[in-house]
Amino acid sequence: MDGKMRKLLLSIQLQTSSFPAPAPQHHLLNKSSFKRTNYYKNMAANSKPRPCCVMDALLGAVADLGWSQPTLIQEKAIPLALEGKDLLARARTGSGKTAAYAIPVIQRILASKQSVREQEVRALILVPTKELGQQVQAMMRQLTAYCSRDVRVADITGKTDLSAQRPILMEKPDVVVGTPSRVLAHLSAQNLVLHSSLEMLVVDEADLLFSFGFEADLKNLLCHLPKIYQSFLMSATLTEDVQALKELLLHNPVILKLQGSQLPDSSQLQQYGLKCEEEDKFLLIYTLLKLRLVQGKTLVFVGAVDRSYRLKLFLEQFGIPACVLNSELPVQSRCHIITQFNQGFYDYIIATDEQSLADPAAAPPPTAGKGKKKKNTDKGGRAKDKEYGVSRGVDFQNVSNVINFDFPMTVESYIHRVGRTARADNPGTALSFISHTEIGVLSEVEDALTGDNSDCVLKPYEFKMEEIEGFRYRCRDAMRSVTKQAVKEARLKEIKQELLNSEKLKTYFEDNPRDLQLLRHDKDLHPAVIKPHLRNVPDYLIPETLKGVVNPLSNRRKKKKMVKSKPDGVIKSSFKNIQGKNPLKSFRYSAGRNRKDKPVNSDIMAYSLHRYSGIRQRTSLHVSHYTLYSSIYLNRKQHFRFSLIMVYITFSGTQSLSSSHLFDEGQQSLAIVLPLQRQFTLMGKLVTAQEDGQLEAVGVQVAEVIHTCGRKKALKGALIKDQCCLDDYFIIQVTSSPWHEPRYVSVMVRWLWAYDMANHLNMASSGVSLRDPSFCR
Numbered sequence: 001m002d003g004k005m006r007k008l009l010l011s012i013q014l015q016t017s018s019f020p021a022p023a024p025q026h027h028l029l030n031k032s033s034f035k036r037t038n039y040y041k042n043m044a045a046n047s048k049p050r051p052c053c054v055m056d057a058l059l060g061a062v063a064d065l066g067w068s069q070p071t072l073i074q075e076k077a078i079p080l081a082l083e084g085k086d087l088l089a090r091a092r093t094g095s096g097k098t099a100a101y102a103i104p105v106i107q108r109i110l111a112s113k114q115s116v117r118e119q120e121v122r123a124l125i126l127v128p129t130k131e132l133g134q135q136v137q138a139m140m141r142q143l144t145a146y147c148s149r150d151v152r153v154a155d156i157t158g159k160t161d162l163s164a165q166r167p168i169l170m171e172k173p174d175v176v177v178g179t180p181s182r183v184l185a186h187l188s189a190q191n192l193v194l195h196s197s198l199e200m201l202v203v204d205e206a207d208l209l210f211s212f213g214f215e216a217d218l219k220n221l222l223c224h225l226p227k228i229y230q231s232f233l234m235s236a237t238l239t240e241d242v243q244a245l246k247e248l249l250l251h252n253p254v255i256l257k258l259q260g261s262q263l264p265d266s267s268q269l270q271q272y273g274l275k276c277e278e279e280d281k282f283l284l285i286y287t288l289l290k291l292r293l294v295q296g297k298t299l300v301f302v303g304a305v306d307r308s309y310r311l312k313l314f315l316e317q318f319g320i321p322a323c324v325l326n327s328e329l330p331v332q333s334r335c336h337i338i339t340q341f342n343q344g345f346y347d348y349i350i351a352t353d354e355q356s357l358a359d360p361a362a363a364p365p366p367t368a369g370k371g372k373k374k375k376n377t378d379k380g381g382r383a384k385d386k387e388y389g390v391s392r393g394v395d396f397q398n399v400s401n402v403i404n405f406d407f408p409m410t411v412e413s414y415i416h417r418v419g420r421t422a423r424a425d426n427p428g429t430a431l432s433f434i435s436h437t438e439i440g441v442l443s444e445v446e447d448a449l450t451g452d453n454s455d456c457v458l459k460p461y462e463f464k465m466e467e468i469e470g471f472r473y474r475c476r477d478a479m480r481s482v483t484k485q486a487v488k489e490a491r492l493k494e495i496k497q498e499l500l501n502s503e504k505l506k507t508y509f510e511d512n513p514r515d516l517q518l519l520r521h522d523k524d525l526h527p528a529v530i531k532p533h534l535r536n537v538p539d540y541l542i543p544e545t546l547k548g549v550v551n552p553l554s555n556r557r558k559k560k561k562m563v564k565s566k567p568d569g570v571i572k573s574s575f576k577n578i579q580g581k582n583p584l585k586s587f588r589y590s591a592g593r594n595r596k597d598k599p600v601n602s603d604i605m606a607y608s609l610h611r612y613s614g615i616r617q618r619t620s621l622h623v624s625h626y627t628l629y630s631s632i633y634l635n636r637k638q639h640f641r642f643s644l645i646m647v648y649i650t651f652s653g654t655q656s657l658s659s660s661h662l663f664d665e666g667q668q669s670l671a672i673v674l675p676l677q678r679q680f681t682l683m684g685k686l687v688t689a690q691e692d693g694q695l696e697a698v699g700v701q702v703a704e705v706i707h708t709c710g711r712k713k714a715l716k717g718a719l720i721k722d723q724c725c726l727d728d729y730f731i732i733q734v735t736s737s738p739w740h741e742p743r744y745v746s747v748m749v750r751w752l753w754a755y756d757m758a759n760h761l762n763m764a765s766s767g768v769s770l771r772d773p774s775f776c777r
């Protein structure tokens with residue numbers, strides 16, 4: 001954590017005069033070492049007791065999030081909010097607006113509770129969509145990790161009955177998060193009473209509230225609020241709607257209009273446009289994904305629900321798994337898909353940006369007040385959720401690329417979609433396919449972005465279509481199977497499946513949360529006829545110019561055939577087929593030298609290690625230090641000795657599987673670490689792995705690893721047996737004694753790896769779990 005963040009948080013402390021003095025410095029995270037002190041260890045060990053001051057609580061939470069400095073909006077907004085000012089803050093997407101209001105809200109609640117201990121709803125956060133509601137609640141929970149008993153947060157955006165949510169509201173959570181219509185419904189039903197207790201009102205994504213048809217609800221809702229309260233309006237764009245809201249809600253506000261540009265500049269976000277015919281879009285996406293020209297987690301936006309299934313069925317035929325995300329899916333499924341995507345379960349999401357839901361001109365006019373119809377339906381009579389919106393506000397984490405398969409219909413929509421990548425200070429790429437019918441909007445977008453900042457203009461994506469002509473035939477072949485009927489069936493099948501998952505199995509999943517983790521949303525739908533040969537890319541079809549860059553991992557499916565498929569969620573090791581080549585066993589790994597199809601580079605090495613570890617599927621994402629930090633945090637029972645852990649695998653006992661199904665002869669855990677003193681860039685910063693296990697710029701402190709452990713001591717006495725150097729990596733072999741209590745199938749695999757190409761270190765992380773181990777909370 002750098003001085004700025006510390007100073008900012010200190011200012012919270014200073015402005016809270018009624019608070020006890022700040023904890024002595026040694027109680028705080030030490031900037032240079034990032035050592036978690038005894039104070040924090042105790043906090044964790046004692047299930048987070050009351051912190052001794054606000055500073056400690058927030059500092060601990062921010063450190064856990066791995067944030068080293070405040071973003072610009074946080075730096076400007078937090079002090080003003082603490083002075084009690086009303087705020088209208090406009091900052092670009094992904095700039096950290098949530099914490100900019102959440103930190104002062106938490107601080108004020110904690111401060112109020114010093115004098116008035118009565119439990120009241122003190123803050124109301126209004127959001128336009130359910131996805132956002134869940135996300136805001138998650139962020140609030142993370143920030144209140146060390147004061148969760150003092151600041152209770154309830155998200156009422158969910159689809160549950162009002163009556164089911166009543167008991168939650170009766171307990172008067174300190175913060176209520178909801179959509180205007182849901183909050184109004186509760187106010188009208190007297191489940192929620194705010195007129196005497198409310199101290200703060202936040203309207204998040206203010207520019208979207210009116211467009212989601214909440215204007216009337218919002219106006220009605222204001223009658224239930226007290227005369228005086230502090231308000232924050234947070235928005236990515238300053239539209240007329242935001243101006244109207246400002247008049248309605250704010251009193252003498254400070255207006256923070258940060259950064260001219262609504263999107264990050266070209267050093268962080270690369271924006272490309274590619275003009276093409278409609279049919280070419282499918283050819284292009286196939287080439288980009290199948291040849292892995294697009295790397296990292298990718299969001300593909302389409303304009304309609306049917307399109308998303310069409311694209312999914314198309315990609316399915318080439319063995320490219322993707323999840324669809326649209327307003328027809330039950331809200332639990334949507335949120336689960338987003339959570340799993342953020343955890344690295346999937347590489348691709350095909351998201352429908354349903355304009356009609358957000359555009360009042362296209363959607364049926366909303367009726368005001370209580371009893372308002374919340375859903376519109378499509379031609380087929382299927383229910384769409386009006387409070388759906390994944391292109392807006394949702395914090396998809398570590399998204400490397402956004403692809404506009406269909407170009408958005410408005411400038412705002414473009415900004416919100418593209419804003420799903422290059423969030424915080426992560427880099428990102430946006431690529432838009434533009435057919436001739438979409439060129440009109442393109443010029444609008446270009447005009448808007450050029451006016452904003454000339455850096456933002458879409459650069460042409462130089463792609464020689466003639467080079468991929470060879471693929472056209474197979475794309476046409478695949479498209480022939482994706483008929484209207486197939487799309488219709490796929491759509492129905494998916495909805496049925498998801499409804500079953502989220503409704504009928506809801507109670508089951510509540511009782512067995514770990515099984516929910518295993519639920520995948522990117523399974524093949526298969527209504528289209530699958531031709532197996534389409535899954536492979538014959539060498540002769542790969543253009544000469546792309547041969548060098550094509551990721552050779554695309555052949556992995558061939559190899560997977562060697563592994564007989566097991567029931568869902570069960571990993572079968574491929575060790576039998578590679579006995580003797582296992583570097584963990586022989587320590588004679590050849591770094592790819594003897595493998596015909598693999599170039600020698602460290603990426604491949606990381607991959608082969610992953611393969612040797614018996615993991616079925618490779619997914620990857622760019623890692624932020626949040627992910628890295630929280631991964632370690634989740635496994636705080638493990639301690640690692642090296643500068644940066646790239647792989648860690650933990651599991652406990654099993655009934656039907658023994659450890660040998662997963663690893664040869666009791667090899668239980670594997671770690672790749674970066675060599676010490678090696679420099680690399682991480683999140684745009686030059687970082688050196690230090691001998692004492694620190695990453696100076698990132699703040700990841702890793703201590704000793706002696707053994708992995710599971711509940712009931714399923715793994716006992718694992719120890720680091722050996723280590724050796726393979727080119728740039730050390731491999732640490734960890735062995736353990738035989739299974740102690742072979743009772744549960746319980747395996748968790750998560751790993752991070754790094755590869756160094758052209759002076760650039762990319763971080764990747766993956767997670768596969770058979771079952772989440774009981775100790776991974």
Ligand SMILES: Nc1ncnc2c1ncn2[C@@H]1O[C@H](COP(=O)(O)OP(=O)(O)OP(=O)(O)O)[C@@H](O)[C@H]1O
Pocket residue numbers: 066067068069070071074091092093094095096097098099235236392393394395397419423424425626
């Ligand atoms: N100080 C910080 N340092 C590093 N990362 C941060 C910081 N503050 C927030 N983030 C991260 O930045 C990402 C974007 O934050 P957030 O969702 O609040 O942005 P936003 O401005 O609300 O975006 P949008 O307008 O799209 O909703 C999140 O993953 C969050 O964890």
